[in-house]
Amino acid sequence: MNATGTITMTMRELDRFKVIQDVADGRLKPWRAAERLRLTTRQVRRLVGRLREHGPAGVVSRRRSKPSNNQLDAVTADRALSIIRERYADFGPTLACEKLYECHGIRLAKETVRRLMTDAGLWIPHRQRPPKVYQPRARRARVGELIQIDGSDHRWFEERAPACSLLVYIDDATSRLMMLHFTATESTFSYFEATRAYIEQHGAPGALYSDKYSVFRKTGANKDGSSVTHFGRAMYELNIDTFCANSSPAKGRVERVNLTLQDRLVKELRLRHIDTREAANACAPHFIASYNARFGKVPRSAFNAHRPLRVDENLDTILTWREPRRVTCALTLQYDRVIYLLDDTGTDRRLVGRYIDVCEYPDGRRDPRRWRRPSPQALWPALRD
Incomplete structure (x- = not known):
């Protein structure tokens, strides 16, 4: 009760007052009121007595306007x-x-x-806090100057087949689809396969823009002290820059394309009765042509930034998984629980105590490569995040 004699109640106290008033007037049994208020019958009788003695103020909590017993003391x-x-x-x-x-x-x-x-x-x-402002980034001027890549896990074949991943390559200057590749999961070898198909069809782009997925960025360090992934090392050898976006809106074009594909491409595959990754990859060029004709933009510059591969750029050698292994005094090295024996020649004997790379190819073949690895100091500046 305040100074003006007005009683202030919360909604919970008001509901309790109505129930206790019904008990006091004989319209409701105490045990019924106890069930409704989730109290004991004894407490209900106490509230009825306080209502008859003090009126509606007797139902209001006596702890109101008093400090809490658990309140933090000022000294602490x-x-x-x-x-x-x-x-x-x-x-x-x-x-x-x-x-x-x-x-x-x-x-x-x-x-x-x-x-x-x-x-x-x-x-x-x-x-x-004020909301973050993501200002739009201007498109690149030339086709192939920057390619945004991303993987989308989705039920592309709906209930006709298990879920799989779609690797999407989109040109930043024109928003054109450059490559669609269906694969089981996002992995280094699947990106190797899609990138190889891209390069063979369009040429080598200037740069690739991706998220911070483990294929593109490694949180820890390798044995040689670098943090370059196998995909990043391969792109460095192909003279293709790699960038990692700090947020999804930074590569919003490929993110929005994924949403469009999850609608249009799923229905297109349904209409064509396609339920395998092989058939979907065969159908992808027809969908890409139709999509680009509908949504493609005109670049500011007519120059194509894609370049052909040099003679010394061998995709079979570059797009491989490489692991450094130390050559023992017995001219052996171990990789994946397999011991490899080197030939007992003067050239191989000079490799004792040194590290060479074991290359693993997409088809499962493995081959120890006898060449010096680039130093981490040489690799890292080119792989900018």
Whole structure:
């Protein structure tokens, strides 16, 4: 009850008042009211007595406007906040809460730490932050200057066959589909196969723009200290730049194309009664021609940035999985639980203690290659993220 004599109730208290009033007037049994309010019959009788003694105010919670018994004391709050300001000002609430307990013995709930940091201006809730603005990036001027690539896992054949992946290559300058390749899963060898078909059909592009999938970017380091993936190494040897987008909107053209394909291409495959990856790959050129005629754009420059392969660029050798292995004193090396024996020649004896690459081809063949690997310092600047 406030100073004007008005009683303020919450909706829950108002519903409780109506039920208790019915019990007091004899219109409802106490045990029925207890079931409805999820209270005990004894508590219902207590509320009836408080209603008859104090009126509607007797139903209102007596804890209103009183401090909580579990409220954080000011000394602990000030101490925690001073430590956060001094040492963890740029930490998130969850991490700051963990460090307060690990390093200072202050055990607080992470939501309590979040409230303290928010009130102190050290943390801004995500809902109160201004939305990120992704300004549109201008298209490249020439065909083949930048190719956006992505894989889309989907039920392309609906219920007629299991789900599979579609590798999509789209030109940034014209939004034209350059390559569609159906494969079982996104893997290095599947991208090798699709990229080889692309190069044989169009030539080598200037750059490939992808996401941070493990085929394109490795979080850890290789044995030689580099973090270049097998796909990135192959593109470097083909003089094709590779870029990894930091977000999905950054490569929005290929993302939007995937949504379009998941509608149009699925229905096209249904109309043609196609339910295998081989038949879908054979039908892909006809769909690409129809799609490009409908949605393709005209580039700003008529120059084609694709280039033919040089004589020394052998796709059979470059598009392989390579693993470095050390040659032992017995002229052996081990790869995938298999021991390979080198010929006992003067050339092979000079390889003892050195690393050579074991090349694994898409058809399963393996071959130790006797050539020096480029250093990580030479590879890394060309593979820009």
